[in-house]
Amino acid sequence: MSWVARLLPTCQEMSKLLSDALDRRLPWHIRTRMFVHLRMCMLCKQYQHQLALLRRLLRLTNDSHSAGVQVLQAGLSDEAKERIRRALDSSHS
């Protein structure tokens, strides 16, 4: 078993590879070693799941119907609105 483990990425290396895999297609020999590691390692499997969940959640912030867009309760202040109103008025006067 230990000789197999030596051929595989460590968890630390896996955490970087799992991130990279979200941005580009990795070479097949790396994907194969990741696959084997994930079959044996619950913690990396969980980490992979968490990254995927995070991505789905962040993309949902773009959906105007989701609560995600309300992430920040802040809105434009009245002063800011007034300033913008004046800027718009002066632009077409």
Place this chain on the structure above:
Amino acid sequence: MDEVVGPDSHRWIDEHGDYLYRFALVRVYDSNVAEDLVQDTFLAALQGTRRESGPTAERRWMVGIIKHKIVDHFRRMAKEPLRDDSRSDVPSADDDFLVDGHWKPAAADSRGWPDKPDTLLEQKQFWDALACCLDKLPPRTAQVFTLREMDEMDTEEICRLLHLTQTNLGVMLYRARKQLRNCLSTRYFGRTEEAVQS
């Protein structure tokens, strides 16, 4: 002229102002900049003409404009000599691992993470925690992370836009994801009692 254009643009401020402001704020993390971006968006909208009609089309049109404004803003910032977060050694991303490369037991704690995002969507507390965690990312890292994850820009485009190498970008995204995941684990999932106090 004022009677025709004025009221319409004033209506925009009330109908889309807050939305666009929040849209910009989660991306630029600076309220002054976000306000300016909203103003620039309305000014650009005054110049342009919308192809579709209806209130949702108007919103989509404005979002399209502000997205460009935000990218322009990032491009301007990229020209300024900003600290390159990928080389900063502030919170080392390797603190989560033992010397042999295994997860530290505490770092791997994943209690409370759900299988699907559905349960989280309507929970304001979750989004607050997420906003707070995003806020803690180093500025440059937050910028690339936002472009990649919220705007779904591909990595080559981000590198070109911000003058980064693929390697640097990969490191920054890696750290951003790990830091966010750790922050959410602490602030929201599993350890809620502690999160309330912090």
